[in-house]
Amino acid sequence: MILKQLTTFGALITTAVAWLPWTDKGVVSRNGTNLFASSGGKIRGVNLGSQFVFEPWIAMQAWSAIGCKDEKSEYDCVAKLGQDAANKAFARHWKSWITRNDIDEIRRYGLNTIRIPVGYWMMEELVRPGTEFFPQGGIDYLARICEWASEAGLYIIIDLHGAPGAQVPKNAFTGQYAEKPWFYVDHEYKRALRFLDWMTTIVHTNESFRNVGMLEVVNEPVQNADETTSLRSSYYPDAFRTIRGVERKLKVHRKDYLHIQMMDKLWGSGDPHEHLTDDYYAAYDNHRYIKWDANVRVSKDNYISTSCRDRVGSNWPLLVGEWSLGVPEDIQETPDWKPFSNKDFYKKWFAAQVMAYEKQQGWVFWTWKTQLGEFRWSYRDGVAAGVIPTDLNSVFEEDVCR
Numbered sequence: 001m002i003l004k005q006l007t008t009f010g011a012l013i014t015t016a017v018a019w020l021p022w023t024d025k026g027v028v029s030r031n032g033t034n035l036f037a038s039s040g041g042k043i044r045g046v047n048l049g050s051q052f053v054f055e056p057w058i059a060m061q062a063w064s065a066i067g068c069k070d071e072k073s074e075y076d077c078v079a080k081l082g083q084d085a086a087n088k089a090f091a092r093h094w095k096s097w098i099t100r101n102d103i104d105e106i107r108r109y110g111l112n113t114i115r116i117p118v119g120y121w122m123m124e125e126l127v128r129p130g131t132e133f134f135p136q137g138g139i140d141y142l143a144r145i146c147e148w149a150s151e152a153g154l155y156i157i158i159d160l161h162g163a164p165g166a167q168v169p170k171n172a173f174t175g176q177y178a179e180k181p182w183f184y185v186d187h188e189y190k191r192a193l194r195f196l197d198w199m200t201t202i203v204h205t206n207e208s209f210r211n212v213g214m215l216e217v218v219n220e221p222v223q224n225a226d227e228t229t230s231l232r233s234s235y236y237p238d239a240f241r242t243i244r245g246v247e248r249k250l251k252v253h254r255k256d257y258l259h260i261q262m263m264d265k266l267w268g269s270g271d272p273h274e275h276l277t278d279d280y281y282a283a284y285d286n287h288r289y290i291k292w293d294a295n296v297r298v299s300k301d302n303y304i305s306t307s308c309r310d311r312v313g314s315n316w317p318l319l320v321g322e323w324s325l326g327v328p329e330d331i332q333e334t335p336d337w338k339p340f341s342n343k344d345f346y347k348k349w350f351a352a353q354v355m356a357y358e359k360q361q362g363w364v365f366w367t368w369k370t371q372l373g374e375f376r377w378s379y380r381d382g383v384a385a386g387v388i389p390t391d392l393n394s395v396f397e398e399d400v401c402r
């Protein structure tokens with residue numbers, strides 16, 4: 001197993017891109033522990049889903065506690081509650097959903113990375129008063145989490161998950177339930193660029209953000225290359241100019257630049273690299289939910305063998321920034337697929353996915369915790385159920401893909 005990992009790692013060193021968090025960024029905990037040593041430099045992480053961008057299906061009880069049981073998104077929720085009441089309700093959620101204990105538990109489980117989805121509305125002056133409704137005050141809670149995570153030695157990816165105007169229609173992950181994806185126009189790109197400028201400044205000037213190494217400039221754009229031409233020709237190159245401009249102004253050393261992350265070509269929004277003239281510290285993301293891949297025949301054996309030989313990236317370096325153990329809705333509660341009576345399958349499938357994604361730069365599971373009462377979308381529950389090992393290297397020793 002050690003040989004195999006070293007071989008993979010050896011192959012990485014020969015590529016032109018210097019990139020690994022443990023070689024370039026020197027990400028360490030307060031007491032100097034480097035969590036990447038045991039993973040051979042691979043990213044092993046979890047998303048903090050529903051912390052700053054609430055998706056009600058993940059946590060219906062918490063959503064009800066905020067007072068928005070029947071609302072579809074944060075936008076609808078804040079419009080209903082009113083600004084002041086919403087600010088108070090969301091502050092209670094931010095304080096309780098992800099705590100210092102969660103961060104410590106993440107580290108204890110052998111993980112080294114968190115990806116934090118945020119919305120553009122965290123920069124409050126971007127929100128149009130009277131027509132856009134979002135909770136205020138999130139940045140202080142983001143700083144708290146980043147401080148805890150930096151103390152613990154975790155690598156941090158901040159992800160612009162909810163873009164101005166919404167990058168996809170009718171999906172709470174954008175923060176709103178928009179009829180149309182209104183993001184793909186100049187004036188919305190400008191707002192997103194102001195967000196990137198603001199966030200880059202914070203990351204490089206505020207000590208609590210010291211372990212943030214990557215900024216994803218937009219999560220999951222529309223999967224249609226024709227609808228996203230200006231994303232590639234204008235937004236991505238401008239995102240580089242904006243972020244690097246801030247860094248030059250702040251005299252940040254090139255080695256400490258942020259990695260700028262875009263969705264991989266395989267995601268389906270075209271090749272993000274198409275118009276980049278500067279790709280220093282570029283990084284790519286793909287999300288792999290086999291349950292939504294109509295080309296994959298639904299059987300347990302096929303899920304495992306598909307994962308074992310899965311090709312998940314075309315740009316480099318790439319990490320699989322979201323994936324889960326979710327299976328198609330029409331079968332998920334049938335005897336063959338119910339989670340607790342099929343743990344052996346889910347354990348193997350978890351292992352197969354880890355092996356595939358570590359052929360790339362690594363992975364970030366969706367998500368850390370849920371209120372679904374089962375483990376297929378919850379890393380924490382997966383560990384509790386014995387489906388996910390805390391010694392992640394054991395996956396390579398057992399080698400379900402053999």
Ligand SMILES: *[C@@H]1O[C@H](CO)[C@@H](O)[C@H](O)[C@H]1NC(C)=O
Pocket residue numbers: 029031032033
């Ligand atoms: C650093 O802290 C972690 C977690 O508390 C602990 O496991 C590790 O042994 C410590 N390392 C050193 C060098 O003290």
Ligand SMILES: *[C@@H]1O[C@H](CO)[C@@H](O)[C@H](O)[C@H]1NC(C)=O
Pocket residue numbers: 139140143205206207208
């Ligand atoms: C870092 O940012 C947070 C959030 O704005 C703020 O509360 C904190 O005081 C800042 N810390 C420093 C050292 O500037």
